[in-house]
Amino acid sequence: MQITFLGTSSGVPTRSRNVSSVALRLPQRAEIWLFDCGEGTQHQLLRSDLRMSQIRRIFVTHMHGDHIFGLMGLLASCGLAGNVEEVDIYGPPDLDEYLKASRRYSQTRFAYPIRVHTVQPGTVFEDAEFTVKCLPLKHRVPAFGYRVEEKDRAGHFDVEKAKELGIPSGPVYGQLKRGDRVTLADGRTINGKDLCGSTEMGRKVIYCTDTVYCEAAVELAHDADVLIHEATFAHQEAEMAFQRLHSTSTMAAQVALAAQVKSLILTHFSPRYAPGNPVELHHLLDEARAIFPNTYLAKDFWTYEVPRRLASTLSAMT
Amino acid sequence: MQITFLGTSSGVPTRSRNVSSVALRLPQRAEIWLFDCGEGTQHQLLRSDLRMSQIRRIFVTHMHGDHIFGLMGLLASCGLAGNVEEVDIYGPPDLDEYLKASRRYSQTRFAYPIRVHTVQPGTVFEDAEFTVKCLPLKHRVPAFGYRVEEKDRAGHFDVEKAKELGIPSGPVYGQLKRGDRVTLADGRTINGKDLCGSTEMGRKVIYCTDTVYCEAAVELAHDADVLIHEATFAHQEAEMAFQRLHSTSTMAAQVALAAQVKSLILTHFSPRYAPGNPVELHHLLDEARAIFPNTYLAKDFWTYEVPRRLASTLSAMT
Numbered sequence: 141m142q143i144t145f146l147g148t149s150s151g152v153p154t155r156s157r158n159v160s161s162v163a164l165r166l167p168q169r170a171e172i173w174l175f176d177c178g179e180g181t182q183h184q185l186l187r188s189d190l191r192m193s194q195i196r197r198i199f200v201t202h203m204h205g206d207h208i209f210g211l212m213g214l215l216a217s218c219g220l221a222g223n224v225e226e227v228d229i230y231g232p233p234d235l236d237e238y239l240k241a242s243r244r245y246s247q248t249r250f251a252y253p254i255r256v257h258t259v260q261p262g263t264v265f266e267d268a269e270f271t272v273k274c275l276p277l278k279h280r281v282p283a284f285g286y287r288v289e290e291k292d293r294a295g296h297f298d299v300e301k302a303k304e305l306g307i308p309s310g311p312v313y314g315q316l317k318r319g320d321r322v323t324l325a326d327g328r329t330i331n332g333k334d335l336c337g338s339t340e341m342g343r344k345v346i347y348c349t350d351t352v353y354c355e356a357a358v359e360l361a362h363d364a365d366v367l368i369h370e371a372t373f374a375h376q377e378a379e380m381a382f383q384r385l386h387s388t389s390t391m392a393a394q395v396a397l398a399a400q401v402k403s404l405i406l407t408h409f410s411p412r413y414a415p416g417n418p419v420e421l422h423h424l425l426d427e428a429r430a431i432f433p434n435t436y437l438a439k440d441f442w443t444y445e446v447p448r449r450l451a452s453t454l455s456a457m458t
Numbered sequence: 459m460q461i462t463f464l465g466t467s468s469g470v471p472t473r474s475r476n477v478s479s480v481a482l483r484l485p486q487r488a489e490i491w492l493f494d495c496g497e498g499t500q501h502q503l504l505r506s507d508l509r510m511s512q513i514r515r516i517f518v519t520h521m522h523g524d525h526i527f528g529l530m531g532l533l534a535s536c537g538l539a540g541n542v543e544e545v546d547i548y549g550p551p552d553l554d555e556y557l558k559a560s561r562r563y564s565q566t567r568f569a570y571p572i573r574v575h576t577v578q579p580g581t582v583f584e585d586a587e588f589t590v591k592c593l594p595l596k597h598r599v600p601a602f603g604y605r606v607e608e609k610d611r612a613g614h615f616d617v618e619k620a621k622e623l624g625i626p627s628g629p630v631y632g633q634l635k636r637g638d639r640v641t642l643a644d645g646r647t648i649n650g651k652d653l654c655g656s657t658e659m660g661r662k663v664i665y666c667t668d669t670v671y672c673e674a675a676v677e678l679a680h681d682a683d684v685l686i687h688e689a690t691f692a693h694q695e696a697e698m699a700f701q702r703l704h705s706t707s708t709m710a711a712q713v714a715l716a717a718q719v720k721s722l723i724l725t726h727f728s729p730r731y732a733p734g735n736p737v738e739l740h741h742l743l744d745e746a747r748a749i750f751p752n753t754y755l756a757k758d759f760w761t762y763e764v765p766r767r768l769a770s771t772l773s774a775m776t
């Protein structure tokens with residue numbers, strides 16, 4: 141499970157940062173899920189080691205241009221690149237109409253099925269391995285944060301050891317795999333947990349943009365392994381952040397702290413903090429770390445491997 | 459008068475070529491006119507030495523995504539970059555509706571006036587220095603080629619010489635400036651042409667894409683200084699070119715030859731001719747040069763200064 145940042149600038153691209161997009165790579169299923177798709181996202185993908193043909197789902201936070209103007213081009217190129225099977229797109233109410241209008245005016249035909257899902261607070265996607273939920277954030281237009289939860293996986297059941305213990309095959313294996321305590325026909329009592337490795341706890345990645353500090357972000361991010369949160373402004377621009385309903389570095393850190401996340405990655409930076417300006421991004425980082433130490437600054441093409449929690453952490457939590 | 463190619467790939471961007479856009483720089487008025495605006499055009503401008511704030515007019519050939527998906531982002535960024543005064547956009551019938559829908563769904567507000575003009579065959583713009591005309595080409599959707607004509611400028615009138623000749627000031631100077639023959643009150647006859655430098659002939663730049671070979675392209679390009687013509691395919695893909703209504707290198711050269719242009723620049727290349735493939739772009743160049751020797755291949759960020767015709771060329775033509 142790897143996060144690759146494809147665009148980390150707010151509003152407009154700069155020479156070193158494109159507008160918003162984040163790729164979540166799920167190697168176990170050879171899929172990429174995108175979060176937002178600003179103009180030039182397909183160009184960034186070309187320059188990354190991600191394969192456009194693996195894009196399977198796209199989650200859109202809100203309808204501002206710097207988050208959606210790359211969608212049509214990306215979808216069209218996915219079709220021309222071939223071997224894209226289908227794409228599901230999730231987003232706010234206007235997204236479907238916008239894509240329909242753009243397809244109609246540009247006479248774009250896609251060679252593969254595209255389904256657009258209008259999201260509502262709650263679960264927007266679920267299968268055997270993942271759940272994706274969203275909650276409304278606080279921005280000038282309807283905006284949703286997304287929470288991707290990998291489901292917990294039962295520890296590996298040691299069949300060899302069970303056989304060595306002479307446990308007869310049958311439904312009892314299922315009970316033991318679930319970690320139940322079982323009394324056998326010969327009177328022995330076996331604790332399933334002794335035959336199972338520890339549970340692999342699923343990882344939780346949260347994407348919160350665009351928003352000013354809000355309780356929904358805290359709720360959405362609760363106990364996350366990684367919280368990706370916008371930090372358009374430095375703390376000294378807090379007033380502007382409140383006016384435009386964007387976050388400062390310190391707001392993002394307060395969300396991380398209140399939600400008890402493991403790590404915080406800041407993104408969606410105003411170009412005013414580019415190198416050479418009076419305030420630079422390392423100031424935003426320092427401000428955030430003063431509140432939430434395990435904070436990082438995103439940059440374009442940075443890939444972050446989401447770590448699994450250690451067993452000790454796991455048992456401490458259960 | 460300089461032409462800078464911002465995107466020279468057809469359909470999809472590659473690592474070295476973006477989708478269509480060409481900038482015409484008019485230094486005498488500190489203006490840039492764009493022709494087409496594929497996704498990522500604003501990113502290309504950022505990487506060029508052109509200033510986005512100088513964009514004054516945008517001419518759109520047709521509604522296919524690789525020619526228009528950069529428009530909204532560019533227009534939005536022009537507004538945020540400040541000091542853009544106004545932008546006039548010219549294009550096919552659906553362009554206005556497309557932009558209106560995109561603005562509405564993305565809730566984009568521009569801080570400067572944007573006027574969208576639906577073009578019809580003939581003159582689409584004229585002022586004291588320039589005329590822009592268009593003609594319909596032959597593509598799968600309505601597509602227009604554009605002809606930019608710089609108006610001829612009268613040669614410099616030598617006031618000092620007129621004074622030396624003792625010509626009294628008054629309306630007679632106006633007649634002499636126009637090159638008229640004038641009889642003065644003292645009986646002398648003066649030929650205005652003797653007091654004027656030679657006429658500076660205006661340059662003509664033509665942009666033809668997307669189209670299969672067509673007579674309208676020949677008509678539009680007549681006597682051009684520079685013809686920019688699409689060459690999506692090599693000659694061996696002529697059948698595909700006819701099916702998809704694109705041009706081969708040889709079709710573009712035939713237009714240049716028939717229109718008696720001074721130079722031809724090929725662009726809008728299929729990614730199939732990227733280096734390392736069986737047929738590469740120098741093949742397309744050779745094919746075109748066999749028909750029209752003064753042919754060039756466009757590439758991204760190449761700037762071509764449109765030469766003025768020499769006086770000898772001029773008199774040979776008049």
Ligand SMILES: [Zn+2]
Binds near residue numbers: 150151204206207350
């Ligand atoms: Zn935004």
Ligand SMILES: [Zn+2]
Binds near residue numbers: 469522524
């Ligand atoms: Zn095209």
